[in-house]
Amino acid sequence: MNQVTTINPATGEDLSTYDRISADEAKHKVEACHAAFQEWKMRSLEDRAEVLRGVGKALRDHKDELAQLMTDEVGKLIKDSRDEVELCAAICDYTAENGPKELADEKREPGNAGRGIVHYSPIGVIYGIQPWNFPAYQVIRYAIANLMTGNGVLLKHAANCTGSGLKIAEIFEKGGLPENLFTVLVIDHDVSDAIIAHNKVRGVTLTGSDGAGKHIAEEAGKALKPTVLELGSNDAYLVLEDADLDVAVKVCANARLYNNGQTCINGKRFIVTEAVYDEFVEKFVARFEAVKTGDPNSDDTDMGPMARTDLRDDVQKQVDQSVEKGATIACGGEIPDGPGAFYPATVLTDVAKGQPAYDDEIFGPVASVIRAKDDEDAMRIANDSRYGLGGGILSRNTEKAIELAAQHFDTGMIFINTFGVADPSMPFGGVKNSGYGREHGGFGIKEFANAKAIFVGAD
Template sequence: MKAINPLTGDLIKEYETLSSSEVSAKLERSERAFLSWKSLSYEERGAYLRRVSEVLEFRRRQLAGLMAEEMGKPVKAGMAEIDKCALVCSYYAEHAGQFLKQEQVNTDASESYITFQPLGVILAVMPWNFPFWQSFRFLAPGLMAGNTAVLKHASNVPGCALAIEEVLREAGLPADVFQTLLVGSSEVEEIIKNPIIKAVTLTGSTGAGMKVAGQAASLLKKAVLELGGSDPYIVLEDADIDLAASKCAESRLINTGQSCIAAKRFIVVEQVAGRFIESFKEKMAARKPGDPMDEQTEIGPMATVNLRDELHEQVQKSIKAGAKCILGGNIEKGPHAFYPPTILINVKEGMPAYDEEMFGPVASVIVVKDEAEAISVANSTVFGLGSAVFTQDLQRASKIAESMIDAGCCFINDYVRSIPELPFGGIKQSGYGRELGVYGIKEFVNVKTIYRP
């Protein structure tokens, strides 16, 4: 397993992968750790999670540098990611006991109630784009619920995967409550088949999610899937155009555009399309690529050259089909994986820029006649993760957000992001289940009914 620097193309380090027997031994240790971990009180588990939060904050610059080196995230964004991980640990340390407090229910019994019990060892299959946040947004609620966990991380961020284990060990968590498994994707099915694994959570592509979902379902094991997205951002005729353009540019370029919930399709009513495109182009062009180790850099290289080339192919196919590139769209020479902020206009159905997820800093602008057409275009996708609507009529915005857009969330006059307090996830081919909030911690527990006559 090799870690390659996307800025230079150089090999950072090569890692030995685990054998099947080594994986089995780790799972057995995780199962033994579960027996003692689940017996701790929420207060005791919370004390460990608070120490994890402290270690993360102490090591934030070093961990951000590791992300920059392995997958190109600018260190400024990396430090913000570590801060968010620390926050989610503190959040669940404080609230898990209340979220999973037994619920009394009035029935014909003398007493009946619902209790929430951990399932056991959970497998997490996580991606490279937010190598710490994606893992901790499962780990914090999962561990606080009393489960133990094993992590199969993306193969291009092995250093980050091992660093997560180091952080938890440094915080003093009991041995084997959390373990990293350095294995390839081809090994996931055998891990899911192991009877020790009680459930699986995956964040990744729709294809990977379908495969894991089928494997888990064949064994009647629960899965939570957060998959791809082609998030629509609707800009209506009464929107604050400068605000909309700023939020849209910020969302499109989060993590160099490599985010499931980054804005992808910008659906603009024709009455304001010219003004929006002009402002949007200005704000996209202002973000310049640079060395991710430089704290002034806003956009780093993409995670791999292959991902950059796949994105460029989507752009070129869209242009050949009639789209017009008004910003970026070119690849500079060199070993790096940079791709410039790019805007495509005249985007129509049948183009990759319309139909597919563009996982990089490429924006697809789609001009529509009115609100009705905007909503129709927004929903004309196999995905349903995030969405946003921009209008100064808040009553109108709430109606659209609540009942007209098919997505797991809709933000009004702002860009989509995941935060500890709110449930996060999608519908359609963006997956199922929820992370974060009270719903996230209840995904991997046994909701058990207790009845006494």
């Protein structure tokens, strides 16, 4: 197919149609991005930072326009879309403020020379392949870091939010970014693989499933190109014996249902110790049953539709397979009548190993509740996963929770008595099948930088 048609998941109506570009057109865009990079890399760190401040301002200036487009394309609550754009602007601000310090030359004292300098150089054009669940944030997260580094940036966005990707490119240029330095490629998967192999592309970053990550890593590996992969997860939230259950229920429900349940770092497995299991489940189910699903543009809607009907149908299959293997539907669990890609807030109990609800990532508003004997057993179950992106601990003993997080939780991020998605000041990324590499917190701007060692003889 040579065209992409975006669809409003709340109504099922077509939004816009876009033409895919050919392999030759994509090649020319890569070369134009490389040419823009050749000039951009010569600009000082302070100059780059000032441009990023302009991009942040432009994002705020066009917040309502971009937020509405994201809600129309993927069904996000409009308030969440506005918050997402504000987060993107905050990333620009943070990077502009801290990037020059992070990338400044470092002095060393090597034993075989008078002095040493570690200099961080940009490496070239970085290709990003991004998903639909955060149409602006996923792009900003890698693009702003790499622009600060001095690299050029390419984007292949998910087809169902093509309009959002193109709108971001417009906003970048309105903010003062040089033409072609950030380039959107509306292409298919075959052309995408050719872009990875292009000799002007020096690095690849992907946010997506672990299956997609394996494919991209293989393609990049053939060309010996570095990658950053932020992949799927099955994040566990531990409700320990001493947890405040009212806090635990509120945090766990937010962790599962935020962004219509479609976030890599959503809580997905809720591992509850025997001592508080029954009370937690009763309160947790009541909270899910009270969730109002509907128009994402309405202020009184708690949860909008999923992003596409095929994704919604995949979730239903995972729920059905889990029930066939022994899980129990405590609430929800059935596709409602009517238009759109809606799915109810769902709680599964009696979840055990061998069920999709235990083993896999359910990318929708389905919570898997698992019973643990005690706190130690809960930690064991949490780590019994091929994934390792995030997780959470609910406990009144904060110091004990910090120790568990630091010493025992085998993930990249842990939230204690709270839930969050991302913060510009903290590293973001996972381990195991959740990928590798880090973004945010000063780490992302060095993932695709050449840490150059310069040895200087004694004067």
